[in-house]
Amino acid sequence: MLRAFFAGLVCLSLSAQGADEVSLRLGGKEIQLPAPLRAKIVGFARETLARCGPNTRQHPDNFGASALTVDKRWKALSEGGSRLRIAFGEPFKSESLLGGSTGVQEAWIGLEQKDFFVGPDFTRYGSGVVEHLRCEYLPALELACLPELAPHLPASYRDTCAKMERDSAGRIVMPPPDIAPSCS
Numbered sequence: 387m388l389r390a391f392f393a394g395l396v397c398l399s400l401s402a403q404g405a406d407e408v409s410l411r412l413g414g415k416e417i418q419l420p421a422p423l424r425a426k427i428v429g430f431a432r433e434t435l436a437r438c439g440p441n442t443r444q445h446p447d448n449f450g451a452s453a454l455t456v457d458k459r460w461k462a463l464s465e466g467g468s469r470l471r472i473a474f475g476e477p478f479k480s481e482s483l484l485g486g487s488t489g490v491q492e493a494w495i496g497l498e499q500k501d502f503f504v505g506p507d508f509t510r511y512g513s514g515v516v517e518h519l520r521c522e523y524l525p526a527l528e529l530a531c532l533p534e535l536a537p538h539l540p541a542s543y544r545d546t547c548a549k550m551e552r553d554s555a556g557r558i559v560m561p562p563p564d565i566a567p568s569c570s
Contacts (some may be wrong), residue, residue, distance in 0.1 A: 406471040412497060412538045414525045415467075423534050430529045431493050435480045435509060437522030444486040448519070460494060460508045460515045468498035470529065471521050480509060480518065482521045490518050497530060498540065 400464035405466050408424040410417040411452035439448075470503070472493045479487040489511035496506050504526040507518045530539070550558045 396516075404475040404528075405472075406475045409471040410469075410535075410538075411471075412468045412535075417535075417538050419534075423532070425531065426534075427470060427529065428472055428474070430525045430532075431470065431495060432474070432478060433528065434495070434522050435507065435518065435527035436478070436491055437481050437483060437488055438507070439483050439519040440481055441488060441516065441519070442517045443488055444482055444563065445484050446532045447485075450516070453479055456508075456517045457515055459506065461497075463494055463496050463506065463508065467496055470497065477511065480521075483520070495526070495529065498543075503527075503543075503546065523561070524558055527561055531558065 406424070406428045407545055408419060408427050410427075436550070440457045442449050442453045452459075455488075466528075470493075472495075474491055474493070477489055478490045480490050481487045490509045491512070492510040494508040494510075495504065496502060497504065499505065504523070506523075507521050507526075509516050509518065527547075529549065530543060531550060536544050536547070541559065551560050553559050
């Protein structure tokens with residue numbers, strides 16, 4: 387009987403390790419997301435963060451003095467801003483276009499921020515928080531333009547998303563020139 391109890395604990399532990407967690411806060415309130423939408427968000431977040439430009443861990447010179455305050459910006463986003471938070475059941479690596487990679491267990495992607503349509507992008511692996519610039523903007527736009535999120539986002543998001551050119555599968559192929567630079 388004791389053996390069955392421990393076997394059950396092991397199975398429960400293993401099944402919990404592979405589960406992704408998704409949290410969305412917009413306009414200061416937590417939005418409940420159905421499972422199929424959470425799965426889409428996880429997929430787009432992985433695509434977004436798979437390749438990025440510089441990051442504060444490996445390329446701090448690209449951030450200047452702000453590389454020293456990454457924890458402050460992350461904390462501001464995590465405590466008060468509109469954001470997606472994804473804890474990945476299976477961590478992965480984010481490759482930098484400038485060389486190197488960082489592990490990703492958790493991601494924080496800003497929405498409704500003053501300077502960005504999507505972003506800033508932060509990841510965490512263990513206790514270290516890293517800010518990334520110039521991550522894959524097409525999947526980031528897909529995140530912001532998910533039809534299921536439209537009722538919760540400001541009208542400016544819906545207006546911008548309506549301008550996006552899409553392929554036959556419905557994926558964004560190229561944003562208008564005034565949008566691409568506003569992704570972090």
